[in-house]
Amino acid sequence: MNLLHNFVGLFIESGFWMLLGLVVAGLLKEWVPTDLLAKHLGGKGAKTTIKAAFIGAPLPLCSCGVIPAALGLRRSGASKSATTSFLVATPETGLDSVSVSYALLGPFMAIIRPIAAICSAIVAGLLVGREDLPSKVKSSKRHSQPLDQPSAGFAVNAIKPAPTAAKCCSSKTVEPTPTVAKCCSSKTAESTSTTAKCCSSKGGDSKSAFGKLKSGVSFATTDLIKDISTWLIIGLFFASLVQTYVETDFLAHWGGTIWSMLIMVAISVPMYICATASTPIAAGLLMSGISPGAVLVFMLAGPATNIATLGVVGKELGKRSLFAYLTGVVGTAIVFGLATDYLVSTYGFVVQPLSAGEHEVLPHWLSITSAIVLALLMARYYWQKIHSLLLQRGLVH
Template sequence: MDIIVIFFQYFYSILLENSFFILIGFLLAGVIQILLPKHLLEKLIGKSTIGGIFKGILIGLPLPICSCGIVPAAIALKEKGIKDSVAASFLVSTSGFSVSSIFTSYSFLGLPLTLMRPVVAAFSGATAGVLVHLFGDDNQEGSTKTDLNEISMNNHCNSCNQNHSMSSRHCGYHKTTRNDKFREVLNYSFREMFPDVSTSLLIGLVFAALMGTLMNVIMPWGVMKTFAGDPVISLFVLLLVSIPLYVCPTVSIPIALGFVFMGFTPGSILIFIYAGPATNIAALSMVINKFGKKFFGIYITSILVVSLLMGYIVNLFSNFFMGIIVIRNLSLYNSVIPFSIRLISVVILICLMVYGIYRTKIVKLSQQSAFDYKHE
């Protein structure tokens, strides 16, 4: 019974801390799909693959969205025709870092480790992008896809037999109000995209809560502490701890401080605060569902290998990093999102997941059953 209570506590805390950012991520995906013209996106990213990879990093790093929220945005980029290599750099660089966590990180862990976090994110993103380009299924066909909005405009311009460019507004068709555009964004985000990943998202959230529960019950904290000061083993210990845990970039900071008090090395702390958010299970389930196994393998390998390498480098200067870790202002940990907003986001997310699963699973199953019955 205690395990069940702990499970639901973990599940609730995961939803409470992440629902708002997940919803924002899907909303961002709708904005990319509906409001960002394909030609402008191509101009922003550029035609060079390597240049696009680094631009994907520069665009992704400042976004204050957790890894679970950034996956829908990456999916929208893919559907817009952006190469998988660029989507990989964008996704990996954003997943383990959020600008909203900078002040909390500085307060708890000091400036050096705070600065190392985006460095690890950038290197991981660059590595993932290059590897996807070299060994993955870089999306070459996507660049030939036509924007749905452009299709509808072309159809209209042809049907009204007028010789005018798509930018012309003489017939009134192209005059869409802000409310119309906002409805299109919401429709794409939560009626078209969300149902496709709702099952994967729910499975990931449940599995993350289950892993957190098991770690709480069976984690050998005493054994872990014996390896805390080892410059190499400590890296792998906290890496193994970070992967099953579902923590956003901000929430990972005070947890990491607990590991500091246990005597863990600064390199292992860096791995925990980057790899933990970047490898949360709910996000991983959506990545493998929408991008495929090869992309997923490169994605996870880039995060793990680069974080281990950077963690080892940080441990070479252990005294410098550990000497600066002090608690300056505990109040900075307080969430910038009010509790009421987070709670409303939880309710909305649960409703959307129920709707998505109903639409993609139950309705399709009933339709298939009716079809089979009809043809018996």
Template sequence: MIIDLGLNVDFLYSFLQNIWHFTNLISFYILFGLLFAGVIKQVISDDYIKKHIGKDSLGAVFKAAILGIPLPLCSCSVIPFASSLQKSGASKSALQTFLIATPITGVDSIMATYGAFGWFFTLYRVISSVCISLLAGFLSMLFVKEKPITSLWGVAKPKATPLLLKQITPNQKPFAKRVFSYAFDMLFKGIAKSLLIGIVLGAFFASIIPKEFSDFFTDNLLLSYLFLILISAPMYVCALTSLPIGLTLILTGFSPGSAFVFLSAGPATNLVTISVVKNILGSKSLFIYLFSVIFGSVFFAYMLDLLFFENIKDIKNSMIEEENISYLDMFSSLLMFGLFARYLLKR
């Protein structure tokens, strides 16, 4: 009984320590990224996006990939926006591209990835996400026949507001207030539960996964990639909330490519998104969507482990060095836990 109690105390200490450490690694970058996302929301209008990806062309596909990178839309919040794009006349190829590029990245996720994994992994993640989304768009152009989609606006679409969300009105809230409201009352509130669950699950698995388990998958890279794709499908993880589990994979000995697979495929292949893609775009488009995400994630993961290991071999060491944690990181963590309490305890 004494031994069991000792084991429980050790586990609890490790579990709580991992929660605190994971939060310190990502909290500042999440909060800053959310604020930046709030700014983007105020300066880039929905009509502007619709205007640039509404054609079935290579240009529209490229624009869908580029516009999808900074937008702070997770795999579920991108769905109603994609539906709106379709009804406004967007092509299936552009929608394919947008539906992959947007949930995998996002300015908030990019900044948090940099805080946890460093600049090289972050840059690699962004570039590979663009390539995966472009692959889906090009395959859709080749193999999916487009039927003209009647715009909700009838014959002519309204002119897109250049780079403004809406016209200034006397009763409009101040810019800073709109930024903070969107960043926290909309974005953070929407992901608070899943982000906290991700941190807790990541800390839990980091405390219990035996070294032999990760060693087996490290020696069998392809098997580890497929295993992580399979477990990510039934989960709902967006680009931001998948980060704690990605951290866990690295800290428990999985290869960086394995973490990349989860961070890339996880946000794009959950069951909700799969169902909606089928309903909006059809079965053939769904096959292209899944093929592009799975093949692209595995390919780029293998390239990461095979060709760029020297660039990322110190990721784990930088994560576990406590001296890298600053007072700003700790303050940001306390602030984020306060936001968890604000938005989760009120429900």
């Protein structure tokens, strides 16, 4: 019973902040069209890398959703460094994860987490950009050959940029410009990864403010709920397990050493988890005695270094870029982890769940109501999923 009690308590504690983050993230998706991102991230150099980090940080995309969005940006002309920066910053943090971090870990972690995520994205992007420099030098040498004797590399480079304008919705096919209409087809609109919709701004511009509000809330209560529900339950269950059965100092002997942070990296790499759902797991780790810095490493490395993302980076950007990507993400996470432990120990910043002072932050009725609404939205998603499976097997009509 203690396990169930702790699980329900954590769910109630995070319910309001979860809903707040989801709604704000859904509204942000409506007001920030994808083709606008491609326009601003199409250049090269440090400026676009930094811009990509700040644009990606608040967006409501998880580890799975950011992949097609990043591929769309890459095929729309974004540089390797800007694509990498966007690919790191977007799943590592977001408005929804910041609000849940505040509820489960306290205000200090809610502040340091997005700062660390943005810095991690910039460092990884710049490192990947440096890895791309040798190929640029070779390419410029090939371009310097006489026009009557073009090299194979020049021919490839001359042809490559032409089809990028219409490739925001496809990672394989190259189609002419009129495919914008196809991009807005119902199949694309209903895909699980709504983040790669290049048509969002074209169709969205004609919407009224109320229409955008309605679409944003609908996106938050359907697609985003679908993305985070399972991992949120797993994370809250893990946190409640730790709270119930694990002594608070069980892992404390690891302290804030580099070894505890490397362990967090090893745990996080195989996991396929988004920033929001990683937060309750981080809260459980914190309760088991892991230092705040090591917890931060887990929350940064988990969403950005899962196997699917690493596979895409290696395939699309190259093996050198993959190594630079990992170096940037893991290295920056460890640096910020060590810095976090130093700040906590030196200046006394408090890192703990707000459960003890929840009544001072939110009215109890608001927490309960929010948790019920969140539970109903998640239950609706699972019912639709089960009903769809039964239809496929012919068990229902």
